[in-house]
Amino acid sequence: xxxxVFYISDGTGITAETIGHSVLTQFEGVExxxxxxxxxxxxxxxxxAADRVRHESEACGCRPIVVNTVVDPEMSRLIAESGALMLDxxxxxxxxxxxxxxxxxxxxxxxxxxxVNFQEYESRINATNYALSHDDGxxxxxxxxxxxxxxxxxSGKTPTCLYLALHFGIRAGNYxxxxxxxxxxxxxxxxxxxxxxxFALTIDPMRLRQVRESRKPGSRYATLDQCRYEVTEAExxxxxxxxxxxxxxxxxxxxxASKILQTLGIQRHLF
Amino acid sequence: xxxxVFYISDGTGITAETIGHSVLTQFEGVExxxxxxxxxxxxxxxxxAADRVRHESEACGCRPIVVNTVVDPEMSRLIAESGALMLDxxxxxxxxxxxxxxxxxxxxxxxxxxxVNFQEYESRINATNYALSHDDGxxxxxxxxxxxxxxxxxSGKTPTCLYLALHFGIRAGNYxxxxxxxxxxxxxxxxxxxxxxxFALTIDPMRLRQVRESRKPGSRYATLDQCRYEVTEAExxxxxxxxxxxxxxxxxxxxxASKILQTLGIQRHLF
Numbered sequence: 203x204x205x206x207v208f209y210i211s212d213g214t215g216i217t218a219e220t221i222g223h224s225v226l227t228q229f230e231g232v233e234x235x236x237x238x239x240x241x242x243x244x245x246x247x248x249x250x251a252a253d254r255v256r257h258e259s260e261a262c263g264c265r266p267i268v269v270n271t272v273v274d275p276e277m278s279r280l281i282a283e284s285g286a287l288m289l290d291x292x293x294x295x296x297x298x299x300x301x302x303x304x305x306x307x308x309x310x311x312x313x314x315x316x317x318v319n320f321q322e323y324e325s326r327i328n329a330t331n332y333a334l335s336h337d338d339g340x341x342x343x344x345x346x347x348x349x350x351x352x353x354x355x356x357s358g359k360t361p362t363c364l365y366l367a368l369h370f371g372i373r374a375g376n377y378x379x380x381x382x383x384x385x386x387x388x389x390x391x392x393x394x395x396x397x398x399x400x401f402a403l404t405i406d407p408m409r410l411r412q413v414r415e416s417r418k419p420g421s422r423y424a425t426l427d428q429c430r431y432e433v434t435e436a437e438x439x440x441x442x443x444x445x446x447x448x449x450x451x452x453x454x455x456x457x458x459a460s461k462i463l464q465t466l467g468i469q470r471h472l473f
Numbered sequence: 474x475x476x477x478v479f480y481i482s483d484g485t486g487i488t489a490e491t492i493g494h495s496v497l498t499q500f501e502g503v504e505x506x507x508x509x510x511x512x513x514x515x516x517x518x519x520x521x522a523a524d525r526v527r528h529e530s531e532a533c534g535c536r537p538i539v540v541n542t543v544v545d546p547e548m549s550r551l552i553a554e555s556g557a558l559m560l561d562x563x564x565x566x567x568x569x570x571x572x573x574x575x576x577x578x579x580x581x582x583x584x585x586x587x588x589v590n591f592q593e594y595e596s597r598i599n600a601t602n603y604a605l606s607h608d609d610g611x612x613x614x615x616x617x618x619x620x621x622x623x624x625x626x627x628s629g630k631t632p633t634c635l636y637l638a639l640h641f642g643i644r645a646g647n648y649x650x651x652x653x654x655x656x657x658x659x660x661x662x663x664x665x666x667x668x669x670x671x672f673a674l675t676i677d678p679m680r681l682r683q684v685r686e687s688r689k690p691g692s693r694y695a696t697l698d699q700c701r702y703e704v705t706e707a708e709x710x711x712x713x714x715x716x717x718x719x720x721x722x723x724x725x726x727x728x729x730a731s732k733i734l735q736t737l738g739i740q741r742h743l744f
Contacts, residue, residue, distance in 0.1 A: 203574070214731035216640075217495065219741075220488050225566045228544070228578035240731050265573070273499070287573050294565040295496045302536070302558050303474070307499035324687075326726065330632050334605075361601050364635050368726065369487075416595075455597065455639065460485035460511050470490075 206258050207236045210251050210281055211271040215240035221291055222269035234267075248277035255284035322371065329367035329374075336375030337363065344396055349374040349462060352393065352440075353403035354384075354432040355423075356413045358450035358458065362403070365459045370470035372463075384435040389443060401462050402440040406451040407433045477529050478507045481522050481552055482542040486511035492562055493540035505538075519548035526555035593642065600638035600645075607646030608634065615646045615667055620733060622647040623664065623711075624674035625655075625703040626694075627684045629721035629729065633674070636730045641741035643734075655706040660714060672733050673711040677722040678704045 207226065209218040215238040226234050239251050258266050268286040272278050275293075282288045296307055335341055337360055344350050349372060351359040359376035366372040377393060393400060405413075407429040414424035422428055440447045446465045450458055463470065478497065480489040486509040497505050510522050529537050539557040543549050546564075553559045567578055606612055608631055615621050620643060622630040630647035637643040648664060664671060676684075678700040685695035693699055711718045717736045721729055734741065 205574070214727045216727055216731065217488070217491055221492070221562060224488070224542070224544075225563055225570065228567075229570065229574055229576060230579050231576075232574055238731075238735075240735060241728075267570075267573070271495075273495075287569060289566045289569065291492060291562070292496055295560045296499075298558060298560065299496065299500065299538075302538070303476070303500055303503055305500060305502075308501050323725070327632055327684075330635065334631075360605075361598055361639060364601065365639055368632060368636055368639065413598075454594065456485045456487055457512075460487065460509075464509075464511060 203231065204233045204235065204262075205264065206262060206266040207234050208251070208255055208258075208266060208268045208286070209236065209238045209271075210242055210268055211238075211240050212243040212273055212277070213240065213271070215271070218269045218271040218291060222289070225269075225289070242272055242277065242281075245277060245280065248272065248280040252281050252284040255281070255286050259285060325371035326368060329371045330364065332373040332375065333360075333363040333367040339377050341375075342377070342390075342392060344375045344377075344392070344399075346373055347375040347396070347399060348372050348468060349401060349466060350393065350396055350399050351376040351401055351403055351462075352379065352389070352445065353405075354379050354410070354436050356410060356417065357403045357405045358455070359403055361455050362450075362458050362462070365455045366462070369459065370463070372468065372470070379432070379436055379439070384432060384439070387435065387439050387442065389439065394443075397443075397445075399466065400443075400445050401466060402436075402445040402447040403458070404433060404437055404440070404447055404449050406449065409451045474502065475504045475506065475533075476535065477533055477537040478505050479522070479526055479529075479537060479539045479557070480507065480509045480542075481513055481539055482509075482511050483514040483544055483548070484511065484542070486542070489540045489542040489562060492542075493560070496540075496560070513543055513548065513552075516548060516551065519543065519551040523552050523555040526552070526557050530556060596642035597639055600642045601635065603644040603646070604631075604634040604638040610648050612646075613648070613661075613663060615648075615663070615670075617644055618646040618667070618670060619643050619739060620645040620672060620737060621664065621667055621670050622672055622674055622733075623650065623660070623716065625650050625676075625681070625707050627681060627688065628674045628676045629726070630674055632726050633721075633729050633733070636726050637733070640730065641734070643739065643741070650703070650707055650710070655703060655710070658706065658710050658713065660710065665714075668714075670737065671714075671716050672737060673707075673716040673718040674729070675704060675708055675711070675718055675720050677720065680722045 209215045209222055211218045219238055242248055242251050255266050266286045269289045270278055271291045273292060300306055351362060353359050355378050363374040363376050366374040410429040411424060411426045418424055448458060448461055480486045480493055482489045490509055513519055513522050526537050537557045540560045541549055541552060542562045544563060571577055622633060624630050626649050634645040634647050637645040681700040682695060682697045689695055719729060719732055
C-alpha cells in the first residue's frame with residue numbers, strides 16, 4: 203500500500219516531520235512518500251498548501267495524510283479543506299490546557315517555532331566555537347567546559363560535542379586518550395581537576411575497527427588488535443577513576459547527548 | 474501562576490520537550506518549571522515516573538502537566554494514573570490512522586525514536602567529518618558537496634553546515650569570500666563549476682559588527698566600515714551571479730538549514 207504524507211508547518215517543519223516519522227513507522231508494510239511544506243505562515247500560503255495537497259489527492263486517487271504543526275486555527279482550517287486526513291499536533295493539547303490553566307492561549311504564528319533570539323543564537327554559536335576549538339585536545343584548557351568527553355579516537359566524542367552545542371547551547375570539550383595515558387593508566391592531572399564534568403565514551407572494538415578502517419584503511423590504527431587493546435585499557439582506566447561511561451555502539455547521538463545531560467544533571471540552555 | 478511540567482519519553486524526550494515548549498509558550502504569564510524523564514521504556518520505569526509526578530503533585534499542591542511520547546499504551550496508562558494532566562503526543566493520531574489505513578499499528582517501544590541504525594549513523598558522522606574538513610575553505614575541493622555555502626566571515630556558514638550534517642546527514646562545505654574575491658567581484662572558477670549547489674548567506678552589517686567584535690575585540694575586521702564594505706560587495710556579487718541568498722540576521726539555524734534544503738530541492742537523508 204502506498205500513501206502520500208505532507209508535513210505542513212508555519213516554521214521549519216522539522217518537528218512535524220519527526221513526530222510524523224515516529225507515528226508512521228508503527229505502520230509496517232505501508233510505503234509512505236513524504237513532502238515537507240515549511241513556512242506556511244499566511245492565509246495565502248495555507249491556500250497554496252491546500253491546493254498542493256488537493257492536486258496530489260487527484261493525481262494518486264487516494265487520500266493524502268497531513269501532519270500539521272501550523273499554530274493558527276484559521277490557516278489549519280484552510281488546509282483541512284483539502285480533504286486530507288488531518289493529524290494536528292497542537293490542536294489536541296489546546297482545549298485541555300485552556301481548561302486546566304483557566305485562560306485562552308495566545309495565538310502567535312511562528313513564535314511557537316522560535317523566532318530567532320539573539321541571546322540563544324549567541325549561546326549556540328559560542329558553544330559551537332567552543333566545541334570546534336576544544337576538539338581532539340587542540341586546546342587542553344577545559345576551564346570553561348560544562349562537559350568534557352573522554353575516550354579513544356573515533357569513539358563518538360566530536361559529533362556528540364557538536365550536537366550538545368548546536369542543540370542545547372552547552373560548551374563541551376573532548377579529550378582523546380593518548381598512548382601514554384593508556385599505558386600509564388591514569389588521566390592527566392588537568393582533567394582530574396575537572397572530575398565532576400568528565401564523561402567517558404566507549405565503543406565495541408569490532409565496531410571501532412569498522413569506523414577506523416573506513417577512515418584510515420589498512421592502518422595499524424584500524425586493526426582489531428589495536429582497537430581491542432585501546433578499548434580494554436580505556437575501560438580499565440574509566441573504572442579506576444569511577445567515571446560515568448556510556449557505550450556508543452548502539453546509541454544514537456541524540457541518546458548519547460541526552461544521557462550525558464541526565465547523568466551530569468545539566469539542563470539544556472535553549473530550544 | 475506556576476505549573477510543573479514533565480516531559481516523559483521512551484527515548485531521549487527531545488521531541489516531547491520541543492512540542493511541549495511550542496504549546497506552552499502560547500500561555501503567557503504562566504511560569505512553567507520543566508523536568509525531562511527520558512528512557513522510560515519498561516513498566517518499572519513507567520511506575521517510577523508516575524511516582525515522581527505524584528510526589529511533585531503532593532509537594533506543590535497542584536496538578537502537574539505531563540507531555541508524553543511513550544509509545545506503549547500500557548506504560549502510558551500507568552503514567553496517567555499519577556493524576557497529572559496527560560498530553561499524549563502520539564495517542565490522538567493512532568485511531569484515525571488505524572481507520573484510514575485499515576490496519577492496527579505495531580507497538581514497538583523505542584523504535585519510534587530510532588534505535589541506532591549503523592548506516593544512518595555513518596551518514597551523519599561522514600557528513601560531520603565532511604563539514605569539519607571543508608570548513609572555512611580548508612579544503613577547497615567541493616566535488617562531493619551537496620551544498621556549498623558562500624558568505625563573508627561570521628555570516629553563519631559553519632554552524633549551518635554542522636547542523637545540515639548532524640541533522641540531515643547532508644555533506645555541506647563552506648567558502649568564505651576573500652578580500653580578493655570581493656575586490657574583483659567574481660567567484661573562483663572552482664566554485665562556479667558547482668553553481669547549482671551554491672547558496673549564499675548574508676547578514677546585517679550592524680549585527681555582523683557585534684558578532685565579530687565579540688570574537689576579535691577592537692580589530693579592524695570588526696569595524697562597522699569593514700563589515701559594511703564586505704556585506705555590500707558580497708551582496709553585489711551574489712546578485713550578479715544570481716545565487717539564492719538568505720539573510721541570517723533574524724533566522725535561526727534550523728530555519729536557515731530548512732530553507733536551503735527547500736531552495737536547492739534536497740531531501741533530508743535521515744531522521
